[in-house]
Amino acid sequence: MSTQLTTPTDRQSAEALARSKGEPDWLVAQRGEAAELAGTIGWPKPEKVRIERWNLTAVGRYEKPAAAGAVSELPAIVRELVSEGTENLLVQRNSGAVWKQVAGELSGKGVIFTDLETACREHGDLVQQYLFKAVSKDEDKLTALNAAIWNGGVFVYVPKNVEVELPLQAILYNDDQESTFAPHILIVADNHSRVTYVDCVITDPAAAASPFVHPSIVEVFVKPGAHVRFGSIHSMGETGVDMTIRRAVIENDGRIEWIIGDLNDGNTLSETKSVLKGQGSTSDAKVISVGKNAQQNSLTTQAVHFGKSSDSNMVTRAVMKDSASAIINGITKIEHGATKANGVQTEKVLMLSPKARGDANPILLIDEDDVTAGHAASVGQVNPEQVYYLMSRGISKQDAERLIIYGFLAPVVSEIPIESVRGQLQRLLERKLEG
Amino acid sequence: MTTQFVIDGLKAAIDGKEILKGINLEIKGGEIHAIMGPNGTGKSTLASALMGHPKYEVTEGTATLDGEDLLEMEVDERARAGLFLAMQYPSEIPGVTNSDFLRSAINARREEGNEISLIKFIRQMEGKMKDLEMNPEFAHRYLNEGFSGGEKKRNEILQMMLLDPKIVVLDEIDSGLDIDALRIVSNGVNAMRSEERGFLIITHYQRLLNYIKPDFVHVMMQGRIVKSGGPELAERLENEGYDWVKEELGIVDETVGQA
Numbered sequence: 001m002s003t004q005l006t007t008p009t010d011r012q013s014a015e016a017l018a019r020s021k022g023e024p025d026w027l028v029a030q031r032g033e034a035a036e037l038a039g040t041i042g043w044p045k046p047e048k049v050r051i052e053r054w055n056l057t058a059v060g061r062y063e064k065p066a067a068a069g070a071v072s073e074l075p076a077i078v079r080e081l082v083s084e085g086t087e088n089l090l091v092q093r094n095s096g097a098v099w100k101q102v103a104g105e106l107s108g109k110g111v112i113f114t115d116l117e118t119a120c121r122e123h124g125d126l127v128q129q130y131l132f133k134a135v136s137k138d139e140d141k142l143t144a145l146n147a148a149i150w151n152g153g154v155f156v157y158v159p160k161n162v163e164v165e166l167p168l169q170a171i172l173y174n175d176d177q178e179s180t181f182a183p184h185i186l187i188v189a190d191n192h193s194r195v196t197y198v199d200c201v202i203t204d205p206a207a208a209a210s211p212f213v214h215p216s217i218v219e220v221f222v223k224p225g226a227h228v229r230f231g232s233i234h235s236m237g238e239t240g241v242d243m244t245i246r247r248a249v250i251e252n253d254g255r256i257e258w259i260i261g262d263l264n265d266g267n268t269l270s271e272t273k274s275v276l277k278g279q280g281s282t283s284d285a286k287v288i289s290v291g292k293n294a295q296q297n298s299l300t301t302q303a304v305h306f307g308k309s310s311d312s313n314m315v316t317r318a319v320m321k322d323s324a325s326a327i328i329n330g331i332t333k334i335e336h337g338a339t340k341a342n343g344v345q346t347e348k349v350l351m352l353s354p355k356a357r358g359d360a361n362p363i364l365l366i367d368e369d370d371v372t373a374g375h376a377a378s379v380g381q382v383n384p385e386q387v388y389y390l391m392s393r394g395i396s397k398q399d400a401e402r403l404i405i406y407g408f409l410a411p412v413v414s415e416i417p418i419e420s421v422r423g424q425l426q427r428l429l430e431r432k433l434e435g
Numbered sequence: 436m437t438t439q440f441v442i443d444g445l446k447a448a449i450d451g452k453e454i455l456k457g458i459n460l461e462i463k464g465g466e467i468h469a470i471m472g473p474n475g476t477g478k479s480t481l482a483s484a485l486m487g488h489p490k491y492e493v494t495e496g497t498a499t500l501d502g503e504d505l506l507e508m509e510v511d512e513r514a515r516a517g518l519f520l521a522m523q524y525p526s527e528i529p530g531v532t533n534s535d536f537l538r539s540a541i542n543a544r545r546e547e548g549n550e551i552s553l554i555k556f557i558r559q560m561e562g563k564m565k566d567l568e569m570n571p572e573f574a575h576r577y578l579n580e581g582f583s584g585g586e587k588k589r590n591e592i593l594q595m596m597l598l599d600p601k602i603v604v605l606d607e608i609d610s611g612l613d614i615d616a617l618r619i620v621s622n623g624v625n626a627m628r629s630e631e632r633g634f635l636i637i638t639h640y641q642r643l644l645n646y647i648k649p650d651f652v653h654v655m656m657q658g659r660i661v662k663s664g665g666p667e668l669a670e671r672l673e674n675e676g677y678d679w680v681k682e683e684l685g686i687v688d689e690t691v692g693q694a
Contacts, residue, residue, distance in 0.1 A: 384489055389526035392486050393540035393594060394514035403539060407530025407577070414530075 009038040014148045017062055021117065024124045034137045034147030044140045044243075046269060047361055048327045049298040054241050054267045058211040062151060063179035065096030074099065081171050081200045083420040088113055092152035092172040094179035109162050116153030116184055126157060130188055134219040134247045134275070142243050142269075146217045150184035158193040158226075167196040167231075167418055175204035177212035177239065185218040189226035189254075196229040198421050203237035211239050218246040222254035224278060231259040231421040235428050238265035238293065245271050252278030252307070258285040259416050261425045263432050267295060273302035276310035276341075286412045287316040288425075290432045291324030291356070301345065302331040305338040305371075314345040317412050319405055319433070320356035327359045330375065336367040343371070349379045350408045352401075405433060438464035438501060438517070438601045438633055445496035447484040453494065454480040454692045456658035462602065462633040469636045469644055469669060472655035473677055475690035478637045479523060481655075482606040486520040487513055500602060515544055517601030521591035521608050528578040533590065534560060536578045537597055544598070563596045566626065568619050584611035592623040603627070604635045609643040621646030641673035654680055656689040 014035035018028040043052050068074055071082060074091060082089060088106065090113065091099035097115035106113065112123060119127050137147035154170050174181040189195050201214070214236060222228050228248070236242055242264045248256040262270050274283035285301045297320075303312030318326040332343035349358025360377035382404055390400035406413075409429065416422040440462040447455040454477045462468050472478055484491045485498055487510040498505045505513045528536065537560060542550045551559075560574060567589045579587050588608055595603055605624070609617055624634070624647050636647060644652075644666070652668040653660045654677070661684055662668070672680075681689060 383526075386526045386528050388488055388510060389522070390528070390536070390540075391510040392514055392520055392522075393536075393598065394511050394543040395539050396511050396543065397509070399539060399543070400511075403531050403536065404528060407528055410530030410577075 011036045034144045038144035046298040055211045060180040063095045068098045088168045090170045095151040110159040112157040116155045119155035153184040156187040158195045160190045163194040170199040172201045175207040177210045187220045191223045192225040194227045198231040201234045213241045216244040220248035222250040224252040227255045229257045233261035235263045240266040243269040247273045249275045250281040253280040255282045260287040262289040268297045271300040276305045278307045282311040285314040288412045289318040292321040295324045297326040300329040305334040305341040309340040312343045316347045321352045323355040325357035329361045331363045333365040339370040341371045343373045345375045347377045440602045442498045446494045452692045465630040467634040467649045468651045469649040476655045477658040519600035520604045523607040527580045534574040585616040658691040
């Protein structure tokens, strides 16, 4: 059985582990404090989902990673996700990075793309300015837990005015559920830089199917005029619990684009939030999810507007099969002083079985008069009139429903600007929908 | 063998209320039949019952196409057997492009492994769209989503042309069309006239029949065909309305199933 939660959240053992890995003093101290906090504060409380009923204890223990000698040594399920011709690839297996490659051209321009543990050692001053600054470690037990035990992870730094053409790709997988799998992803895009980061988080289905927890945090800092595209597909096994908090802080005229595919087979807590701090900052979030069996999903997108003329758009579409459920929250918050801000959101759930459950909760919190905001939400089943229409052209019932379901997801999938992510998402979607 | 479509004693109900009270009609390949009648007399119910709309329950009768009873089949099987219904209110399907839909419909009629090649399909589709004076961008639009009434009707005719059915039912294809669109749609239908194909045109305006010349005209009232004749019957209805038919047959209320 897996190690209980008490072990990794103990101050002493968190500090001891950090020291044994040669981590800098500031990080050892941060982990120690967080471990203590994790023992005292509660789990996040999303709307209408009682996550404390999930198996949250199977955090596992740290397993020292063994570096891979070549991409060809990685398992097939990882290799098939590697984008063709990619020069910038980072792979995390269980508790740490096992593969890194970066184009020399990028390093030459000062771009950093490495695992976060290495970054803490080699670029400590830089990392320290940002780590746990968008997400605070004392928000809840999840953030504290991640702060105490995070491992491997990703660090991206793009210097001023540098544009990274090709996507930086990370693949994070676990194949040993006794090991802690708790990445922390930190992206800093300096003034007027551009970068696209894509990752896949998966479980090797060949590994033993015991419970595990993936407590993960993503922090993105978009400096003035910078543009970050963040694409992420989670497709972990059904014995896992995925809890992922993503947050971006966007300064003047900066832009973030989130593309999230929540395709896990296990219970999922997914929160994606943009803090639009700067004037003219913009955020676009697209989330799709497919649920099956008795899986529970809590999917939240959030935009908080501080900057004048800031703009946010959030779209979530979920298809629920069997007795799966999706509680979808969209929160647009416009603070006083954020004049001319515009926030739009849409949440839709399509239920494929009478036992499936969907809930869309659009929430607009507006403390400023001079703004525009809009929302749309719907929850429903496949429309029999549409099925009839397609069948009247000779298309079988099964294919008709398939067309309607893919059509429901198409407005998100077809607009994904990164071709490799679109292809991967399409493939994983098909696998989950047909499976 | 020329196409033969026979409706025999067809009765159908919606929500337990009988709307069709025994329809008999025979259509051979090459023939165009028109069914006319005021609103609420069961014309569109006939179209929907033949296609197999889930809300309509056939309670009696048969409809055979070349000897096969369509009413025993699922909706998609009826279509593949050669029945096509151009609908009065086509559904909108978000996220499914017109061209993906059309290709799926064509391939549904072909064996697996023998799907139409993309190039051939595009050539066919673009050719027919040109005939119907449709903007090429409609191939990439989501199926019927945001189409105007006239655009939807043209899109129905486009489907008919690409699917090459044996029996075509046009349900109020002329409603909501301006004269230009009516001409284009009618040209599309006329171009499809052939010895192998029969048409059943449902309308309550005679003007469509100026463009598509029927061989037989039937009047429907109270869920039955109450009068049949040649093209001259349509002209008389246009000039004199339906009152003389009602008088002749002693019908006071021509509608059926109205609460």
